[in-house]
Amino acid sequence: MPGMNGLSGLAKALEANENKPVGIISGTAPVSVAEAALEAGAAGFLPKTMAAKSLLNAVRFMAAGETFAPVSFMAQRNETAHEFDTLLSPREKEVLKGLSDGKANKEIARDLDLREVTVKLHVKTLSKKLNARNRTHAAMIAKEAGYI
Numbered sequence: 001m002p003g004m005n006g007l008s009g010l011a012k013a014l015e016a017n018e019n020k021p022v023g024i025i026s027g028t029a030p031v032s033v034a035e036a037a038l039e040a041g042a043a044g045f046l047p048k049t050m051a052a053k054s055l056l057n058a059v060r061f062m063a064a065g066e067t068f069a070p071v072s073f074m075a076q077r078n079e080t081a082h083e084f085d086t087l088l089s090p091r092e093k094e095v096l097k098g099l100s101d102g103k104a105n106k107e108i109a110r111d112l113d114l115r116e117v118t119v120k121l122h123v124k125t126l127s128k129k130l131n132a133r134n135r136t137h138a139a140m141i142a143k144e145a146g147y148i
Contacts, residue, residue: 007033007040014041021062028083030146031074044068084147087129095122100139100148 013022021043026033034045043062046055047070058068088096091112098108098119105123109116123135132138142148 007037010037010040010042021065023059023062023068028141028145032146033144034069034074038067038069045073046070047073084142084145088126092122092126092129095119096126096138096142097148099123099126099135100142102139 010022010024022041023044023046024034024037024042025046025048027048029037029045037045044058044067046058046068050058050070054070058070061068084093084096094112095108098111103111105116105119108114109119112119123138126132126138127134130138130141132141139148
């Protein structure tokens with residue numbers, strides 16, 4: 001969630017909800033984040049890709065006091081590739097790493113032996129691919145997804 005630092009939002013939601021069940025729904029989080037959320041007290045973890053009927057049943061299951069996480073999603077923990085590995089080009093990954101390190105375009109260009117205008121184009125492409133509003137948001141998305 002915007003403005004939340006990792007799973008600290010879960011603790012705030014549990015507190016605000018008087019420790020009643022709180023589920024997490026995410027479109028980008030990896031299995032490791034789902035596991036951490038469940039360990040931190042989440043009633044369940046729901047990927048945004050779930051069908052509406054399954055989502056409704058999962059919410060009912062959690063409301064009944066059970067813990068829910070789709071087996072098909074949690075089974076991905078054994079996969080070594082991150083979704084960003086297939087989504088981004090090798091150069092975009094390098095630029096994203098630079099963004100995550102807080103580097104300016106000029107610094108990233110120098111490190112990668114590129115022109116600054118080329119880095120700007122990569123940042124623009126990264127933002128589109130990650131549905132990010134800006135360079136900082138792109139870095140946040142990568143960090144929250146466990147990529148960086």
